[in-house]
Amino acid sequence: MSALPAVSTRGLCKDFPTGEALTRVLHDVDLDLATGALTMLVGPSGCGKTTLLSIISGILQASAGTVTVYGTEITGLSDREKVAFRRSNLGFIFQQYNLLPALTAAENASVPLVAAGVPLAQARIEAGKVLERIGMGPHLKKMPAQLSGGQQQRVAIARALVHQPKLLVCDEPTAALDAQTGLAVLELLRDVARSAERAVLVVTHDSRIFDLADRIVRMSDGRLEPESNQPRSVP
């Protein structure tokens, strides 16, 4: 493990307003994620996994505490700086894929490059290469509606990787897929984590894929559980 953690949270708290009062859904979360590893965040529904993931990825404001991603304390950035930080350092994978229905697979995968200023035609070629590497070569010009769930999630993975981000965050990436496809998608994500200077954080309920984690972090009621039985050690 490298000395500098990919992600490091300290004393992270999050309160949501519920009626008049505030409800605390994250309590003093201290978490370090290593580079080159796939970490799974698991726990019962409503324990705060998505909330934690959202704060780590800089799309939700923490109520207290700090998040540092590859040396940048993102909790101290302005909204504008956060957008720029996400654009160059983060890849997102959603349960619902969230592809643009009017764009082809290659165009969808090229969105982060276009957002960073690469012309669409050129970005499409880059995205095509990434899609080919993950077995989507024959489907570059198809629309999302013409693809299966697993194929759409692969397009989403290509979109999350196309700009070479250092941190990949995935919320329930296999929930909408059958067991076999889910496993294949997770294997792909693990390879991604191990093949580059990159960290992957996967929030999941899906016990069928736990085996593929380098590390499992358990959560309940907004707190991390002490880690004891690691399924395997970080390489």
Added chain:
Amino acid sequence: MPLMGEIALKMLWGDRAKYLALVFAVTFATMLMSQQVSIFIGLMARTASHVSDVREANLWIMDPQVRYIDEVKPMPDKQLFRVRGVQGVEWAVPWFKGLAVVRAPGGIMQQVILLGVDDASLVGRPPRMIHGRWEDLKQPDAMIMDRAGWEYTWPGEPFVPGRVVEVNDRRVAIVGLAEASPPFVTFPVVYSRYSQALKLSPTERNAMSFILARSAPGDDPKSVAHRIETATGLQALTSREFEWRSVSHYLQRTGIPVNFGITVVLGFIVGAAVAGQTFYIFVLENLRQFGALKAIGVGNTQILSMVLLQAAVVAFIGFSLGIGGSAIFFESTNDLTHLRGFRLHGEVIAATAAAVFVIMVIASFASIRKVMVLEPAIVFRG
């Protein structure tokens, strides 16, 4: 700034049904507004057609109680000489305007607008002749009719010079056809010499209706008009002023502006409502996608420019189609006698463009608000 424009347009065109509905709404509003306003302007211009047809004179002198061109209060002849004596008046001639009845063989009886132009100079005639020459008016018992009036009285019959009709029990020959600007009242217009017109009209009206005059070169027409008023006690207006007097009379005294106004406002409201509704649904349906874009790192300015581009493209295409539709309407109806003179004015096109701009600002306002305040965190919610 990074170009998300192409992606914004693909989003728009990807949703064919909503895209067409949006364009249709703008086209509809554009067509309704530009066409109705143009017809309205054309109709109002007709109320001053007799004034605008006279090009040689720039001053109109009349009884002080006259409020518009169709109101005639005869003046004694001596006033003409007093006007001629005012300093700065280059020339002044009498002009007659009245109604007469034309009887033609075959039982035809037609009410006409009778205009008497100056015997010597023929000042007071419209600029364009179709058949014959204005000089022919100098023949005894001659008159010239306007083309629309001829077609109205003898539909389908080609013009034959010298056709004899009876006006006020006098036999008169129609020696030529002129092109008059369409009047507000649809009666035919006939022109004769002033002295002839007095003989043709029923007796109680046989006196000078207006004096047409021209200010001397270098003299300001307005100050000459003022001098005429002081010297004669009559009312003197520049041609522009008198045209506008006549137009504003109809604007204020009839329900016409209200009527057209309602249609235009309706076009505006329906356009804005349908476009706004459709655009809002379009943005709502793409909200998760916009959220995903925000999470990925597309900034608010970029999102804003995407939505604005979508709105602008819809506005531009809808507006172009609508103006094109209006232009085709006026082009294809120009030959119809009763619609002649109605055309699409540049000012109307510009005003409609401004209205469409406001429509799209209204229509996209709610949608833009929605995407701007959108929290990217929603993309992780179920």
